[in-house]
Amino acid sequence: MNLENTLRYHFAKSTLISDSPRATASDSLTGTDIMAAMGMTQERAAMGYSAFLGKMGISKNDREKAIALLAEYALTKCDKVAALRKLGDEVKPMVMQQLATFAFEDYSRSAASVKQCDCCAGQGFIEADVFSMKSHYTMRLPQWAKDLKQSPSDFEVKRQVREVARVLCSTCKGKKVVSCACNDCRGRGKAVDQKATQRQGVPVLTDCKRCSGRGYERIPSTEAHAAVCQITSAISLDTWKKSVKPFYDQLITKFDIEEAWAEAQLKKITR
Incomplete structure (x- = not known):
């Protein structure tokens, strides 16, 4: 079972909560098994599982929990960046909370957003x-x-x-x-390469250059910087681009890593 399969159990259309009907598979997971597997995954990979549920709109509590866990993680790693290490003890948690919030919004964005x-x-x-x-x-x-x-x-x-x-x-x-869908590819992630099409005589699709094949526009990092500037003026735009932005990008990637870890744990539990 992967993470996407768990979504239907949050919006069940019938009272049968299992992977497949018992009439066709006697070894199918029962409702108790699935609930236990979800709980164990939440225990082993709290950030990744909460981030996934928050991204899919299952629960606002999961969204807030994922942001809080990432903010705690950021506090343990931010001292490696000189600009963040110089922040005061009262300001630093608020900056990390703001960065974690924007990181989650970027992580959860899609062409349907x-x-x-x-x-x-x-x-x-x-x-x-x-x-x-x-x-x-x-x-x-x-x-x-x-x-x-x-x-x-x-x-x-x-x-x-x-x-x-x-x-x-x-x-x-x-x-x-x-x-949020890309204006060039309309969320498809693919666009027609005009030069290759003229050369070959048939439509040739390539990754959209505007969105790099994602199908949607990412949140500009300058918006995160503007939000941080409302908390403190110690981080200039040049400092943001040189040192803080790479740290911010790592926070976004952290959600992807944790989600992959949560899925690996769920598969291990339910195999």
């Missing part, structure tokens, strides 16, 4: 300049104009008025969120 629309800041509406035509009369229509049957529009003055109105956001169409 959504993010807050930057254009409307998650409001669904934006303020825009709207121009309308208004008119007024310079004076009352005189009697001689009435006798000559002149149109009132001859005395009408038109002007364009600028007003600020709330209009539907054109980026998210009022949904307040936008897709």
Whole structure:
């Protein structure tokens, strides 16, 4: 059993909680076996199992637990980076918590993920300049104009008025969120290589250059730096790029390593 197989037991469609019906496999796992296997995996690989459940949206508690465990891990390793080692004892845990939070968001992102629309800041509406035509009369229509049957529009003055109105956001169409899928490959991870296609005469697919074949856009590391700057100003952008960003990338990779370890433990338990 792998980690993806455990998802159906969190959203069971029937009362039969097993890998396969007993009528076809007498050695199938019972519900008790599966629950025990999940508990043992959680005990042996707490960070990886919690990170996976949090990534799949099973539980917010698992998400918070994974972030907390990564923040604790980061505190044990951050002194290897000079810029982080110089931080105060009160500031350092908050910085690690912020880095762990952004690391989890990057780790859990996929082509199906959504993010807050930057254009409307998650409001669904934006303020825009709207121009309308208004008119007024310079004076009352005189009697001689009435006798000559002149149109009132001859005395009408038109002007364009600028007003600020709330209009539907054109980026998210009022949904307040936008897709994280790559704009070039639309989340597929593959794009047509125009040069190779022209040379061979048939469509040739290669990894999308914009997303490197992932199918989605990663969270810019500068956003994590901006969040850290709200806690402390001791880490400049140059320092972030030279020393702190590699440490931040290691935290993201840590989740992938721990998830692989959790899956290996689950397979070992259920084999």
